[in-house]
Amino acid sequence: MNTRYSDKRSLSVRILSIIGKVLILGVTSMFTAFPFVWMVLSMLKTKTEVMNPNSFFPAVPQWSNITKVLFDSNIPKYMWNSTWVSIVIVAIQIVTGAMLAYALVFLKFRTNKILFTIVMATYMLPVAATYIPSYIILANWNMLDSFRGIIISSTVSIFGIFLLRQGFMQIPKGLVEAARMDGATHWRALWEVVCPMTKSSFITFGLMNFISTYNNYMWPSLITKTKDVYLVSQGLRSEFLANTAVNIDWALVMASSAVVIVPLLVLFAFTQKWFINGIGGETGIKG
Amino acid sequence: MAEIILKSITKEYENGFQAVKGINLEIKDNEFVILVGPSGCGKSTTLRMIAGLEDISDGELFIDGEKVNDVAPQNRDIAMVFQNYALYPHMTVYQNIAYSLKIKKVPKDEIDKRVKEVAASLGLEDLLDRRPGQLSGGQKQRVAMGRAIIRKPKAFLMDEPLSNLDAKLRGQMRVEIADLYQRLNTTFIYVTHDQTEAMTLGTKIVVMKDGEIQQIDNPTNLFNYPENKFVAGFIGTPTMNFFDATIVEENGNLYLETQDGKITVTEAKETKLREGNWVGKKVVVGIRPEHVMLDDEAHCAFKGEVNVFELLGSNAIVYIDTAEGRIVMNTPHVKKHEHGEKIYLSVLEEKLHIFDPETERTITN
Numbered sequence: 001m002n003t004r005y006s007d008k009r010s011l012s013v014r015i016l017s018i019i020g021k022v023l024i025l026g027v028t029s030m031f032t033a034f035p036f037v038w039m040v041l042s043m044l045k046t047k048t049e050v051m052n053p054n055s056f057f058p059a060v061p062q063w064s065n066i067t068k069v070l071f072d073s074n075i076p077k078y079m080w081n082s083t084w085v086s087i088v089i090v091a092i093q094i095v096t097g098a099m100l101a102y103a104l105v106f107l108k109f110r111t112n113k114i115l116f117t118i119v120m121a122t123y124m125l126p127v128a129a130t131y132i133p134s135y136i137i138l139a140n141w142n143m144l145d146s147f148r149g150i151i152i153s154s155t156v157s158i159f160g161i162f163l164l165r166q167g168f169m170q171i172p173k174g175l176v177e178a179a180r181m182d183g184a185t186h187w188r189a190l191w192e193v194v195c196p197m198t199k200s201s202f203i204t205f206g207l208m209n210f211i212s213t214y215n216n217y218m219w220p221s222l223i224t225k226t227k228d229v230y231l232v233s234q235g236l237r238s239e240f241l242a243n244t245a246v247n248i249d250w251a252l253v254m255a256s257s258a259v260v261i262v263p264l265l266v267l268f269a270f271t272q273k274w275f276i277n278g279i280g281g282e283t284g285i286k287g
Numbered sequence: 288m289a290e291i292i293l294k295s296i297t298k299e300y301e302n303g304f305q306a307v308k309g310i311n312l313e314i315k316d317n318e319f320v321i322l323v324g325p326s327g328c329g330k331s332t333t334l335r336m337i338a339g340l341e342d343i344s345d346g347e348l349f350i351d352g353e354k355v356n357d358v359a360p361q362n363r364d365i366a367m368v369f370q371n372y373a374l375y376p377h378m379t380v381y382q383n384i385a386y387s388l389k390i391k392k393v394p395k396d397e398i399d400k401r402v403k404e405v406a407a408s409l410g411l412e413d414l415l416d417r418r419p420g421q422l423s424g425g426q427k428q429r430v431a432m433g434r435a436i437i438r439k440p441k442a443f444l445m446d447e448p449l450s451n452l453d454a455k456l457r458g459q460m461r462v463e464i465a466d467l468y469q470r471l472n473t474t475f476i477y478v479t480h481d482q483t484e485a486m487t488l489g490t491k492i493v494v495m496k497d498g499e500i501q502q503i504d505n506p507t508n509l510f511n512y513p514e515n516k517f518v519a520g521f522i523g524t525p526t527m528n529f530f531d532a533t534i535v536e537e538n539g540n541l542y543l544e545t546q547d548g549k550i551t552v553t554e555a556k557e558t559k560l561r562e563g564n565w566v567g568k569k570v571v572v573g574i575r576p577e578h579v580m581l582d583d584e585a586h587c588a589f590k591g592e593v594n595v596f597e598l599l600g601s602n603a604i605v606y607i608d609t610a611e612g613r614i615v616m617n618t619p620h621v622k623k624h625e626h627g628e629k630i631y632l633s634v635l636e637e638k639l640h641i642f643d644p645e646t647e648r649t650i651t652n
Binding site for chain 2: 108110172174175177178179180181182183184185188192193196197
């Protein structure tokens with residue numbers, strides 16, 4: 001009797017816990033996804049419909065909003081700017097980050113620990129505190145209001161160094177030593193032995209920094225004023241929101257926002273598997 | 288094919304700990320040198336300094352006459368087999384073996400030919416497409432050797448390459464390494480803490496302790512003529528028995544007096560003991576278990592009680608508690624001795640090793 005009672009009890013507890021989990025996850029997901037869903041729905045609404053709290057779905061989908069964004073605005077140009085600048089920045093960040101992380105993990109030198117502390121200390125620094133010195137440096141180098149300026153001021157990512165270091169630390173040092181004995185330079189050991197074994201860390205690093213660079217608003221808007229060198233967030237603002245607090249066509253803003261994130265979604269779809277691994281610290285090496 | 292010379296090589300870590308203390312070692316072409324010693328004796332550190340994986344704090348290292356203290360590992364042209372094999376998990380067996388040639392930019396056809404040759408010589412032909420994760424310990428070991436062999440390096444360094452294998456496989460691989468040495472005819476430096484490996488593989492054995500070399504010799508000499516008590520105790524299984532004795536003189540002859548009896552000192556040893564003024568003094572005496580035998584009460588050197596009897600098939604190991612402490616006997620007589628049985632032991636006098644109790648250096652072997 002007792003066993004049966006406890007069986008029943010444990011069954012009901014299990015059902016309750018499943019319902020609880022589903023509820024919590026469901027509600028959280030709804031909260032997370034709602035702005036996205038709302039954006040997608042709003043981009044197909046008319047200007048007045050967007051501001052009407054009673055209409056959730058568009059009465060008649062306004063596909064013209066998308067064509068307007070794609071063909072009658074500068075948004076595609078800004079997207080292109082953001083995309084290539086982000087690719088270049090991320091590529092440089094991967095090389096610099098991997099080199100520093102390799103040195104921190106695999107090379108023995110006296111100041112190794114101090115160097116890591118300094119690197120981490122700069123991570124603690126509020127970004128805003130670096131704006132003025134960075135601005136002055138770029139001004140001195142004559143690189144304000146240019147792609148070069150945007151790129152050169154983002155060549156090192158502390159977050160990336162940290163992420164790669166954590167990944168590299170999972171690799172037995174013997175492997176790098178074996179590569180060295182096989183005749184590999186540190187450079188080769190990094191790219192031919194360490195990198196393939198920490199692929200997920202690299203992909204996570206690349207993806208996260210691509211997203212943040214692609215969406216970056218504050219810093220590029222401080223150092224650029226010509227529309228030609230605008231990145232997408234800045235472009236979006238200048239296209240539909242700048243110099244006006246009224247009469248904003250929110251449907252177009254939503255359509256632009258939706259179009260703008262398409263490259264990111266595509267990228268995420270391709271790298272999702274690695275992305276999750278990289279965050280979890282899994283490097284694909286077992287035992 | 289390389290001659291490697293270590294001159295006063297020292298390794299000191301940042302915290303001041305000296306792992307290797309000014310060792311001198313000359314390794315000739317085609318020698319199979321074994322660095323052996325207990326954990327922490329500095330043998331692996333020495334090997335890693337030769338490889339270039341550890342900086343040399345002091346002293347000079349020469350390979351083929353060229354000083355290489357500051358030469359990067361990839362430029363020393365020596366191959367190394369690691370304890371945990373260190374195979375690249377993302378590459379196939381083929382790619383693992385071929386990697387060093389790929390770095391050297393050897394043409395693809397040549398790489399292919401050489402990989403296949405090496406694979407054939409190590410029985411790896413069917414495994415070339417596999418990744419290390421799909422291999423057994425012994426197979427990984429072979430791949431690691433293949434990776435070293437294919438380069439035809441000046442010297443092979445091996446850091447406890449068999450310690451991750453089970454006993455049977457270890458025996459097998461030991462034979463394969465010996466065979467490889469015969470075939471390749473090049474310099475081998477091999478680190479192990481296993482004295483069986485040391486004795487069976489090496490042409491020259493370097494016994495180390497606490498960062499210092501205790502003795503450099505061939506296996507036979509090391510076994511028969513240890514230079515100090517540590518080497519005597521380290522080489523040989525079961526380990527040598529040690530007991531205290533006093534050198535006494537009776538009727539012009541010298542004897543070793545123990546608590547239970549007397550052991551005659553042979554003429555050769557007598558001369559050495561007299562030369563060193565040891566008569567009347569205490570010494571430490573060593574005797575290998577195989578040189579201890581049963582005797583009768585009147586002639587025995589030790590009386591004791593059997594503690595443990597281990598039958599190994601063709602021989603037996605008997606552990607006997609005596610007034611001098613535990614004495615181990617390795618005997619071909621396999622008749623079982625019961626626990627607590629009283630037995631009387633004597634020793635082969637010419638096989639005694641006598642040590643200075645203070646410095647532990649050998650007085651006579």
